Amino acid sequence: MKNRIIIILLLLAPLAVHADLKILTCEPEWAALATELGGNKIEVSSATNALQDPHYIQARPSLISKVGRADLIVCSGAQLEIGWLPMLLRKANNPKVLPGSPGFLEASEYVKRLDVSPNIDRSRGDVHPQGNPHIQTNPYNMLLVADVMTERLVELDINNAEYYQQNLVDFRQRWTDAIANWEERAAVLRGKRVIAHHNSWIYLEDWLGLNEVATLEAVSGIPPTASHLGSLLEQYGDHGADFIIRAPFQSEKPSKWLSERTGIPAVLLPLTVGGTDEATNLFTWFDDIINRLLNAGGL
Amino acid sequence: MRTTLFGVLWVCLMFSGTPAMAQNETELDRLRSELAQMRADYELRIAQLEKRLDEAERKASEQQAATTHTEPRVQNQMETWQPDPLAGQMAESGINASNPAIGVVFQGQVWGYSDDPDSYQIPGFPLGGEAGPLPEGLALGETEINIAANVDDKFTARLTVPIAIEDGEAVVELEEAWVETMTLPAGLSLRAGRSYANIGYLNDKHAHSWDFADLPLVYEAFLGGQYIDDGLQLRWLAPTDFYLEFGAELTRGDKYPAGGAGHSGFGSHAFHLRTGGDVGFSNSWQAGLSYLKADADERESGDEDEPLFFTGQTDQWMAEFVWKWAPNGNNRQRNFIFQAEYMWRSQDGTYTLTDGSTLPYDTDQRGWYLQAVYQPFPRWRIGFRYDRLSSDNPGQDYAGTPLMPSTSDPRRYSVMADWSNSEFSRLRLQYQFDQAGFDDNNQWGLQYIFSIGAHGSHSF
Numbered sequence: 001m002k003n004r005i006i007i008i009l010l011l012l013a014p015l016a017v018h019a020d021l022k023i024l025t026c027e028p029e030w031a032a033l034a035t036e037l038g039g040n041k042i043e044v045s046s047a048t049n050a051l052q053d054p055h056y057i058q059a060r061p062s063l064i065s066k067v068g069r070a071d072l073i074v075c076s077g078a079q080l081e082i083g084w085l086p087m088l089l090r091k092a093n094n095p096k097v098l099p100g101s102p103g104f105l106e107a108s109e110y111v112k113r114l115d116v117s118p119n120i121d122r123s124r125g126d127v128h129p130q131g132n133p134h135i136q137t138n139p140y141n142m143l144l145v146a147d148v149m150t151e152r153l154v155e156l157d158i159n160n161a162e163y164y165q166q167n168l169v170d171f172r173q174r175w176t177d178a179i180a181n182w183e184e185r186a187a188v189l190r191g192k193r194v195i196a197h198h199n200s201w202i203y204l205e206d207w208l209g210l211n212e213v214a215t216l217e218a219v220s221g222i223p224p225t226a227s228h229l230g231s232l233l234e235q236y237g238d239h240g241a242d243f244i245i246r247a248p249f250q251s252e253k254p255s256k257w258l259s260e261r262t263g264i265p266a267v268l269l270p271l272t273v274g275g276t277d278e279a280t281n282l283f284t285w286f287d288d289i290i291n292r293l294l295n296a297g298g299l
Numbered sequence: 300m301r302t303t304l305f306g307v308l309w310v311c312l313m314f315s316g317t318p319a320m321a322q323n324e325t326e327l328d329r330l331r332s333e334l335a336q337m338r339a340d341y342e343l344r345i346a347q348l349e350k351r352l353d354e355a356e357r358k359a360s361e362q363q364a365a366t367t368h369t370e371p372r373v374q375n376q377m378e379t380w381q382p383d384p385l386a387g388q389m390a391e392s393g394i395n396a397s398n399p400a401i402g403v404v405f406q407g408q409v410w411g412y413s414d415d416p417d418s419y420q421i422p423g424f425p426l427g428g429e430a431g432p433l434p435e436g437l438a439l440g441e442t443e444i445n446i447a448a449n450v451d452d453k454f455t456a457r458l459t460v461p462i463a464i465e466d467g468e469a470v471v472e473l474e475e476a477w478v479e480t481m482t483l484p485a486g487l488s489l490r491a492g493r494s495y496a497n498i499g500y501l502n503d504k505h506a507h508s509w510d511f512a513d514l515p516l517v518y519e520a521f522l523g524g525q526y527i528d529d530g531l532q533l534r535w536l537a538p539t540d541f542y543l544e545f546g547a548e549l550t551r552g553d554k555y556p557a558g559g560a561g562h563s564g565f566g567s568h569a570f571h572l573r574t575g576g577d578v579g580f581s582n583s584w585q586a587g588l589s590y591l592k593a594d595a596d597e598r599e600s601g602d603e604d605e606p607l608f609f610t611g612q613t614d615q616w617m618a619e620f621v622w623k624w625a626p627n628g629n630n631r632q633r634n635f636i637f638q639a640e641y642m643w644r645s646q647d648g649t650y651t652l653t654d655g656s657t658l659p660y661d662t663d664q665r666g667w668y669l670q671a672v673y674q675p676f677p678r679w680r681i682g683f684r685y686d687r688l689s690s691d692n693p694g695q696d697y698a699g700t701p702l703m704p705s706t707s708d709p710r711r712y713s714v715m716a717d718w719s720n721s722e723f724s725r726l727r728l729q730y731q732f733d734q735a736g737f738d739d740n741n742q743w744g745l746q747y748i749f750s751i752g753a754h755g756s757h758s759f
Contacts, residue, residue: 051627061542061575087756095482223677
């Protein structure tokens, strides 16, 4: 009897009709990119929102069922999701999205990762030996990931290959134009000195020529301490930096504390799409990052 | 039961391979069209590659322009960097192809009791398995060695070996040693080996991830700590939009509340059904129901030197509920966890008492706990737990024996505060007022938990 039930279940499973490609992304920026490329041929959702720290996510029941039904999973990788994604993959029993299969895409594998340091240990905090995983804040990386994402969409849904290809060409054109515009407007930011809450911004700094002089966290991943903030005040109090930046999910207190005592403007920047009211899609997200920096600097 | 098992195995093996038998003409047609599609696919990809080559050249100059101002640190990487699509396979958990992920959890504690823990007992609930208070005074907890890796493209394996101190000697135990399928179709997976039973909420959680230093009383009394057994676990994730998981287990039945590997070594089986979901961005929950049937043949419990022996059957139902809250789902800053479990069991058989007499025993018992843990700001958490047990009266023949429950239900109140410098270190202070034994017992403990090596990922 039990055999029969299981056989029936096995036979029924493939009958579940799926029209659209189901995509689950770990972070909102990849969901936004998938929307640009997949248009109405895909159904996309993000496991995290812009107000959550993607390092620390619970392997929630709702995410297990989403991974179980996904055709493609897109994550930043480089161990950003190491505390929860492996558990989701193990619980979801979905061979289509296991690492190594076409349904599993780690964006950071396809860009130049910065701060790769295989020989560090955890005395420097929860650092990622494969490099800094917050690759999304350099728009050129978005182009590289768009290419590989389109390849995967085509591979998984060959019937709509032309559609995806056309969307990629279209996206590349609009994105390249936008980059030119951003670079022009952000030229005045070159060389500005930044204190970041956590080192989530090195790709942005790399792109815009910002100079990160310190982080509010004394040790990566461990909340800022009073003594470290005190030493930052001493070191940078006298116009030693131009911006103090943080992501929406990071506590406001440390940057506010330092800003009030130094006069250096504290700036909240969206680390991904949805991080601010203005950052509604990939384009407005970068618009907003640059607007906020220019406004804060009075530039 | 055995034929069922082989049936399940057979079905799983059938579907884990790729049956390549073209059985008839339609099958051949299908293959032809697939081949045609593959050819189209390749042509498309070649066209794509040509296009990418052009683009890459353009991009290289773009990037050169964008990065000329950067510091030299990235220059080297830029020149040598190549996309490495294979790296993704290994990157996911930070392990490489041949070296498994290895982690060690260090635990230690100091406990103080107002009442001698060596004589600790709960009237009506003679403790079995690993149950019992933590040792008094300074003591090393379990030092847990974890090793995990994928075996190949279809199987993954895990070993957990705690080294415990028993009577001053270091004893190597085998807590988990299992292999599990990764590629079964239809949301199925099958695990073989020694494993925590997938019942209740806490039963399959490692000690280092508990929110209190010890287990709820109901786990101590009903499962002898945690129920670990050797055998098979089948798990099925329903293809639904909401989470629905079903599991069935068939195990040897050597450990409390089973014992003696009954039914020729198929002594216990279990089922679980679990569901859960989100309420907005800030709340998520999980609820489950499990059932354990365990055969016992001369199962020991109570005093180690003068044990009681139970022969018979245990039917046990367990209900679990967990609610987690964090503002916007960002549990880094603040979060709250509510957790409750209820267990009911019926034991039907005979008890052999210390005087050698054997008496029939058919008694229902219940137990539950609820706990709440709150993190008001990063690194600090506080928690409260309430435990309670109750037992039917097994009959006047049991008067004066450890199986006779006391007139008031056993209960315990616990509070804890812990501090975690990082995800890998935790210090915890716990106090509890224990009214489970004959006398009220004030208990306090200080505990440390440190992890090195592979970064584990925790379940909900």
